[in-house]
Amino acid sequence: MVQLFAALGGAAKRALFRQYVYGRLRPGIAAEVILKETRDIGISIRRTDALSIIREVTGREISRSRLRFVPDIRIPSIEQFTPTRLRLEKRFQTIFEVRGTNVLTGAPQSRRVSFISDERVSLGDMKRQLLERAQSEYSLREGVDYRNIVAVEGLIREEPPYT
Numbered sequence: 001m002v003q004l005f006a007a008l009g010g011a012a013k014r015a016l017f018r019q020y021v022y023g024r025l026r027p028g029i030a031a032e033v034i035l036k037e038t039r040d041i042g043i044s045i046r047r048t049d050a051l052s053i054i055r056e057v058t059g060r061e062i063s064r065s066r067l068r069f070v071p072d073i074r075i076p077s078i079e080q081f082t083p084t085r086l087r088l089e090k091r092f093q094t095i096f097e098v099r100g101t102n103v104l105t106g107a108p109q110s111r112r113v114s115f116i117s118d119e120r121v122s123l124g125d126m127k128r129q130l131l132e133r134a135q136s137e138y139s140l141r142e143g144v145d146y147r148n149i150v151a152v153e154g155l156i157r158e159e160p161p162y163t
Contacts (some may be wrong), residue, residue, distance in 0.1 A: 013045050014053065021057045025085065058086055067094065067151035072124030081156035088157040090116045094126055095153050098134045100146035109144045112152070123151055 020043055024034055031054045038044055066080045081092060099110045113134060115126040127149045134146040 010045075013043075014049055017043055017045050017050060018053050018057065021054055025057060026087065058084055067123065067154050070123055070151070072127060073122060075120045075122045076154060078120075078156065081154040083158045084155045085158055086155065088116065088155065091118045091157050092116065092120060093155045093157075094123075094151060095155070096127065096130055097150050097152050098131065098138075098146045099148040099150070100134075100139070100144045103143050103145055109142070111138065111142075111144075113149075127151075 017038060020038060021034060024037070031051055034054060035044075035047070035050055038050070044050075066082070067076055070076050070080065076094075081094075094115045096113050096115065097110050098113055099108065101107070102109050111134070113130050115121070115130055131146065131149045134149070138144065139146055
């Protein structure tokens with residue numbers, strides 16, 4: 001298999017990689033996992049090409065920071081959510097980064113949290129709920145004092161729903 005793949009041209013390699021990504025597409029699968037799997041089975045292409053294909057297949061090509069500049073009192077418009085082929089549990093998924101300080105070391109720490117809903121909700125409401133959850137659930141377990149939350153991206157499930 002590896003020798004056959006090595007004999008292929010660049011476009012054919014990328015097409016084979018794209019097919020693999022389509023077959024492997026599941027919510028929560030990180031790009032690094034797909035890259036490692038393809039390396040292990042001998043289907044590896046340039047990292048920048050691979051990440052570009054993964055973003056294209058998951059529908060995250062241009063999704064970054066569309067929500068960062070939406071005021072907290074506003075409900076984000078449909079256009080600010082990026083359509084995705086990922087199998088989302090509900091129609092909308094908004095990803096946030098919660099930032100805080102480790103209480104023992106004083107080092108800054110952050111984690112990603114998601115707000116999922118079938119209806120659009122104001123950013124302020126989402127932030128309040130997620131920050132409360134981070135402070136009640138994650139702070140005690142991780143020893144981090146979470147104080148700040150920032151919207152990273154918004155995804156909307158493409159129709160028909162992929163469940």
